[in-house]
Structures are given as structure tokens and as C-alpha cells.
Amino acid sequence: MTEGPARKQAGTAAAVGEHGGSAEDAVHGFVTDEPLDAAALESWVASSADGAVVTFRGVVRDHDHGATVRGLDYRAHPEAESMLRAACVRLHERTGLRVAAAHRVGSLTVGDVALVAVVASPHRAEAFAAVDALVVEIKASVPIWKRQHLTDGSTEWVGL
Template identity: 60%
Template sequence: MSDLVARISEQPIDAATVDAAVAGPANGAVVVFTGAVRNHDGGQAVSALEYQAHPDAERFLRTCCDEVSTTTGLPVAAIHRVGRLGIGDLALVAAVAAPHRAEAFAACAELVERIKHEVPIWKRQHFADGMSEWVGL
């Protein structure tokens, strides 16, 4: 799938772009997952996140998308953001389209889990008290 949307981006993610990459007349369901920066983690107030990616991260992301699409036969797309993100910014948008909702939900959940576990992206949480910590190293 040469037109597959699977990107690492330093720019804000437009969820509609990811949705449009999978939507089509044969699909009655499009499931879009948006992962946003929240203001807390583990009882601490979070002020921002900083994502860094391995130089090959986009290749890993593309592999995840290709394999989920091949296994399910469904169109998938994903964009993961890197750089410093504020509260509410989108860090990950993933989408899957299917004729029916159950298969779209299942494939999207599988895609998001694979991205989280297989794509070499690390985040640094910046806390409101000025401290920070790396997650996923």
C-alpha cells in the first residue's frame, strides 16, 4: 500500500486527515483513536510532554500499519507526533475503517497497542513542580 498514511510528524496532527485516509464507500464504520496529552499521571500534575523518536521510527510505524492492514484486510492509518506537546495536544491519531463497527474497533485497538509497544518513541513527562522523567526507555 504505497499510499498508506503512516508518519512521524513534528507538526500538529489533523485527525480529519487520518480519518480521510481510511474512509470509503464500502465502509460503514470508521474508528479514530486520538491520544491527547493529559494534565496528570500517577498522581502528579503534568505540564507538557516531549516525544523523541528513533530515526527508524517511521519505518516501524509503517510496518505496524501494513501488518494490521494485511491481517485484517482493512484500511488503516496513523500519525504520531514528536517534539514538545502541551496539554490537549494530539500525540497519536490512528484510524481503521471497516464495513461494520466491531471489526473496526478491534483492528484499531490492535493497531494502537502495536504502535505503543513496537515503535521506538520515548516520552519525557514535564511535571508542574519543574521535575521531569523519561517514560518508555
């Protein structure tokens, strides 16, 4: 990760343009240990052609399968960032839409944002469907695992 967090999250102004085009100009995806900036990603995907910008924020919740969670540790495979970006590219290739996604790693507490996925499109139905498909694909194909810390002192790995 050679870029600083602000540049990674905001992208570059020159990359903002019309829908379609190359995946390089229409896709932004990264993994970071810094807090995620959903507004910067929304700004990156949006264009004057869009009537909808749909954002998914995956937030650390305080429970899982009946147990109380106090925090999570996210760990990523060394290729996780390229695989996250590849998931974004595949969605862009299927839809022609601008796509951005970021996943946080490290120690997170209840309420922290772990995943942001954003899609912009001319119409809301297309944007909602696309962001849902993106989140499903990220969860299925990107090797990022979480270790839940429960209030009883135990821990468990999820997604291994």
C-alpha cells in the first residue's frame, strides 16, 4: 500500500468521469488499517450522470449467534487487496458502473465500519442491486477473516 489513506480513499479527481471506460478509471478498491471514509468513496464514484449513489457500510455489531461481541480483529491474506479490486472490476465489467470498495483490517470495536461498498448509477434499482452483488462477492471471494472477542473472554474465528 504505497498511497496514503486520504489519497487511497478519495482517489484522484482526474479519475472521475462518465460511466463505462476502463476499469482503471471506474474502479477503486483497497484494504487499509485506517478508519474508512465512506463520503470520500461516494464522491469518487458519483458523476453528473448518476441519479443514485448507494452505499453499504458493514458495521461491527455487539452480538453474533446469541453471544455478546466486544470487538473484532480483521486479518487479510497478502493478496486480499488485489482480490477486492478484482471483485470491483468484475462488477464494473458486468454493469458498466463506477464501483468503490474498502475493507478495514486490524482491531475494531463495536460501531466501527469494517467494509464500505459504493456504486453509482443513473437509477436506484440498478445501484441497489449492484451494491448487494458486490458485497456478496466480496464476502465470498476476498480472504479477510475476523476473530471475534466475546464478553465472556473467549474468542472465535469467523470466515476461515
